[in-house]
Structure formats: structure tokens, C-alpha cells
Amino acid sequence: MKLIQKFTLWYLVITFVVLIIGGLLSYYSIKSEVDYEQVKYLRKNIDFTIRELNRGVIPDSLSQNRMEISELAMSTPKTRLSVTDTLVYTRYLRRKEPQLKVSTSQIIGGHHFYISTYGAIVDTRDITTAVVKSISTIFLIMLVVTGLVSILISRKVLLPFNRTLKAMQEFRLQQKKPLRLMETKTTEFKKLNNFLSLMTNKALKDYQTLKEFTENASHEMQTPLAIIMGKLELLLESQIDDEQAKLIVSAHDAVEKLSKVGQSLTLITKLDNREFESQETVNFSQVLNDSLFAFQELIEMKSLHLEKQIADHVKVKIHPLLSNILLNNLIGNAIRHNIKDGVIRVELTPARLEISNSGDPLNFPAEKMFNRFIKNNQSNESVGLGLAIVKQICEQSNIDISYDYRDSMHILRLSF
Incomplete structure (x- = not known):
């Protein structure tokens, strides 16, 4: 994942969390404000009704528009203004709906009146739906804007960094040229x-x-x-x-x-200094046949039996000089570490090269096969660097190499 994508992802996650918290705060704030305004409106209606009663208006003429006025006994204690929730049957919806009720009792003109009024409470589901829609819309807008901005930032702001990264990837010691980097005003x-x-x-x-x-x-x-x-x-x-x-x-x-x-x-x-990086497509079949021909006299001198199965025109991408060194080391190793009247098998296919030689088991762990100055006691003429060179050539040429010992045969396998 790119750096700008990580920044964008973290920004969106933090934004999402902030929007959720903001949504909850907005929900309670809106609900509180709506309830406050509704209570304020109902209290105004109560105050208006009290003033009208003080003026001598008949209570029946005021008992309308969700206003209820009833007369109580003078002995009934007065009640302060109170706000409660109640359920009121709604003819239009044909069901009871939650309502906000404001009530009080007042002694006016020698009469004790109970005055109450009610109004619809905004459904919390409506508030929730509105808040969710708002937050979702804001988040989608921010997602699109952030995506576009991140693309612009990656192309403009991070351009020097990307140029520097590309220059480092293309830098080679063998070219003997200093690193040329893009000028930038960003301190970092x-x-x-x-x-x-x-x-x-x-x-x-x-x-x-x-x-x-x-x-x-x-x-x-x-x-x-x-x-x-x-x-x-x-x-x-x-x-x-x-x-x-x-x-x-x-x-x-x-x-x-x-x-x-x-x-x-x-x-x-x-x-180690990677002085052989210029690879070419080499006819590996021809190079292998030439190497075997060069070692033919030595193979006959040591009374070894050569079995070969070489496919024609096998192409491998490798430095030409390294291909000769690689095969000479492998064949020389198979001859040097063989036994009297032993066998050397060479098999080449478009997918792999397998060179096997008869011999006794190793006297050291197989995983140390490609270490420097590691050799079997049976070959005193070896300097112990041949397979270390083979391993480095394979790594530099992107060739996989493996070792196995089976049926008294040492097997070195190169996979292209």
C-alpha cells in the first residue's frame, strides 16, 4: 500500500469516527431543541388562555385547537406548570401518537380552572433518519473529495519523493555516475x-x-x-x-x-560488486556441449562414465562469461568429487539443468554446501570456492539452485 493511500485511509477512518460522534451529538441536540421549542410554544398557548380567562372570556370558547379547560373544586390544590409525555389518539393515522402535554391550574375570577394543551412530538426515528442521511451524504462527499485530493497530492506534492525513489532504483555503482535528484522546496x-x-x-x-x-x-x-x-x-x-x-x-x-x-x-x-549485470539470451545447450567437450579428456582419464541428455536450443538469460564459469564449475565439481569408475549424468531441458555424480555422502550438513571453503575430504585438490561461485552466479541471474543426495548420487539442480 502506498504512503498516500495509508494517509487517506487513516484520514477517512478518523473522519468516520468523528462523524459518528457528531451524529450522536446532533441527534440529542436536535431532539432537545425541538422539544424545547415545542414546550415554549405550548406554554405561550397556556399563558394566552389564562389572559383571556382573566378578561372574562367564556372557557368553552377557548376549549379548541388542542386546548382543554375544565373547572375544579376550589378545595383542590393548585398545580404548577408541568410538562409530561402522553398518548393521544389521532384520527388521521387511526392510532395513538406520543404527544407533549403542558398543564397547570389557576384560580381566576373565583373559579379554579385546570388548563392543559398538547402538541405532537417529533418522532425519534425521523430525527435518526435525517441525521444518518446527512452524515452518509457528508461522508460520501468527503470520500470522493479525499480520493481526488490524494491523487493530486501524490502527483504534485509527492513527485520529488517518487523521483528520488526511481533514481535510487536505477542507480548502479558500475555506471560510476553520481546520483541526480530532483530539486525540491520541501524540507524533509x-x-x-x-x-x-x-x-x-x-x-x-x-x-x-x-x-x-x-x-x-x-x-x-x-x-x-x-x-x-x-x-x-x-x-x-x-x-x-x-x-x-x-x-x-x-x-x-x-x-x-x-x-x-x-x-x-x-x-x-x-x-559481489555486480560487475556482470548485463544479461543476454544465451544458447545454453551449445555452451553446455562445449564445456563437456573441454572436460572430455579429464573424464576419460578418471575412468568416469558420462550420460547426457541435452535438449537443443535451450535459451537462458545470463551473462555469457558467467554461463561458461557456471557450467565449468558444475562439471569440474562433478568430476572432482566422484569415485573410481563413477558416473556423471547431465540432463538439460528448457525448464532445468540437472548434473549428478556418484559419490559418498557429505561429511558436513547439506545446508553448508554453498558456503565458502567447504569441501569433502576426498578431494584435496579442491579450494572450496567452486559452489560458492555457482551460488552467487545463480542468484545474480535469477536461477534457483538446489541440492539433493539420492541413490548414492549427488544431484545439483538449476531451475530457470
Whole structure:
């Protein structure tokens, strides 16, 4: 729900509650005012009748228009003016209706008169209906007006905020461009824009510094490692005994693994920095066949049996370079973590890629499969970063990856 919609909803709820309370107050106020005016009118009629009787007018001539005059015994105590409710039969409606009755007794010209009059009471249902209709009409008008105003506000007042939000969504560190935000006179939006500008500028500087450090570190590390490996290879070709050869080979393997770790960490850093965001529609079938062909000799050397079922022209949206890295890591992992005379199964459909390899169960929890530097003891040549790279590539390419172990087979499944 949008911010303006929440404001509008809260405003309407509060307005509705206020209107209900106002309606109740209006109901009692109207009823009280109507009753007061009716009593006031009836008292005037009583006062007029008393004055006429004092003038000597015959009581019978005044007993009309809902005015009743009757003579009481002089011994009867006088009664003060009183207001009561009563029921009076109405010929027009043919039923008794509630009436407001005002009565008193007065001694006039040596006679004791009981004087009373009555008038219709406004039905409370009529007042309720009128109040409900008024409140409903007001609420509907406010609903329409508030809806229109909220649309105008969202387009005009919140325009700088929406522009800022869109700019943040489109901001990319890789573009190396500062954030451009819309000018605004609203204090809160100004503060927000200033804060975002400062943060994005700092992020750009930090990103550039990290990128340069990663590239420089990778280059500076790979150069001496290549020299060391070259020197070790030269030593292997010189006159040495078997014990020295074993030590040199061990050192060569360690340096080679260190080189792979450096390359893998550099790749992970680039993935973290999202330097491979430009995706294309790649012919995944062709890339997979090329990768399997590249590993064919290694598969045969390790006496592994390859079973493949690859659908033609399967298209996947992914960065071309990442597609090669992804498949090479998956196939290399299936070869590296296999057993003697083991099996590798590769199945590709338009919906998924499934790569399985035979092997013993994991010696660590399956949920740690894609963590960095996690590996099985059976593969000492692994640096433990291959599947971590695979996981990051899948996340960046919106591909779901899952792992399962069934029937002595490790199964990695990619869903497009």
C-alpha cells in the first residue's frame, strides 16, 4: 500500500469516527431543541388562555385547537406548570401518537380552572433518519473529495519523493555516475536527497577503491606466483633425486592452489560488486556441449562414465562469461568429487539443468554446501570456492539452485 493511500485511509477512518460522534451529538441536540421549542410554544398557548380567562372570556370558547379547560373544586390544590409525555389518539393515522402535554391550574375570577394543551412530538426515528442521511451524504462527499485530493497530492506534492525513489532504483555503482535528484522546496525531501547524495557518492568512491585494490592485488599476486611455478618446473627438469622431486611437486601444487584461490576470490569480489549485470539470451545447450567437450579428456582419464541428455536450443538469460564459469564449475565439481569408475549424468531441458555424480555422502550438513571453503575430504585438490561461485552466479541471474543426495548420487539442480 502506498504512503498516500495509508494517509487517506487513516484520514477517512478518523473522519468516520468523528462523524459518528457528531451524529450522536446532533441527534440529542436536535431532539432537545425541538422539544424545547415545542414546550415554549405550548406554554405561550397556556399563558394566552389564562389572559383571556382573566378578561372574562367564556372557557368553552377557548376549549379548541388542542386546548382543554375544565373547572375544579376550589378545595383542590393548585398545580404548577408541568410538562409530561402522553398518548393521544389521532384520527388521521387511526392510532395513538406520543404527544407533549403542558398543564397547570389557576384560580381566576373565583373559579379554579385546570388548563392543559398538547402538541405532537417529533418522532425519534425521523430525527435518526435525517441525521444518518446527512452524515452518509457528508461522508460520501468527503470520500470522493479525499480520493481526488490524494491523487493530486501524490502527483504534485509527492513527485520529488517518487523521483528520488526511481533514481535510487536505477542507480548502479558500475555506471560510476553520481546520483541526480530532483530539486525540491520541501524540507524533509531536501534532507532525504542530501543524505542519499552523500551516501551514494561515498559508495561510489568505496566501490572504485575496492575495485582498484582487487584488480591490483590479483595482478600483483599472480605475477610472482607464475614466476615461482616457472622456477619449480625448471627445478623438476634439473638433476634431482626422487625425494627432492616430491618436495618440488608438493610446492608446485600448493602454489597452483594458491593461484586458483586468488582467481576465485577475485571472481567472487566481482560478483559481489555486480560487475556482470548485463544479461543476454544465451544458447545454453551449445555452451553446455562445449564445456563437456573441454572436460572430455579429464573424464576419460578418471575412468568416469558420462550420460547426457541435452535438449537443443535451450535459451537462458545470463551473462555469457558467467554461463561458461557456471557450467565449468558444475562439471569440474562433478568430476572432482566422484569415485573410481563413477558416473556423471547431465540432463538439460528448457525448464532445468540437472548434473549428478556418484559419490559418498557429505561429511558436513547439506545446508553448508554453498558456503565458502567447504569441501569433502576426498578431494584435496579442491579450494572450496567452486559452489560458492555457482551460488552467487545463480542468484545474480535469477536461477534457483538446489541440492539433493539420492541413490548414492549427488544431484545439483538449476531451475530457470
